[in-house]
Amino acid sequence: MNIKLQDEIKYITKGVIVFDVILMIILLITSTFSKNMLLGIIFGSIIGLLNFRLLAITIEKAVDMPVNKAQIYTASRYVLRMTIVGIVLIVSAKAPYLSIVGVAVGLLSPKFVILAKKLLIDKLKRKEA
Known part of the structure; x- marks a missing residue:
């Protein structure tokens, strides 16, 4: 992976x-802190960062591909990332120990x-100029 990207x-x-x-x-x-919210934010943030890393890898690989292959590749990876997000939200909705709001905020972090x-x-930069 590119050093600047890393x-x-x-x-x-x-x-x-x-x-x-x-x-x-x-x-x-x-006074709205709870263990469920803490776990939700941590879980969502980890998945959000992994999702961000997957996006970076996808873009880096797609740049070297021909246009048609790059479009198919990026679209398939997009579907994969959104599927992961969907599964994470479903798990957080069903799990009593996770706050779905915390997970959503973590995913968006x-x-x-x-x-x-x-x-x-x-x-x-505007102030310096």
Whole structure:
């Protein structure tokens, strides 16, 4: 895997950990913290990060393929990733020890981190210029 891509995955992983810790602190302050929510967020974040890594691998492989093969490959990998997300949400809905809201937030945590990074870095770069 490309070094720059690996660094970006590590950066997002660290960001998700920080996001989860901040989220737990907010839940503690608002007295809405529970073991189910904690487990849900951790489970969702792990699957979200694995999903993000699968996306990175898919993109890296698809770049070297011919257009037709790349389209089929990326579409099949998309279906695989969404199937994984669906299974995770079904498991979390049926499991009494997981909060489905926590799992959903955890699944979306890489997206939140990427958006926050984009917004904050762009804002800081504009102030410097």
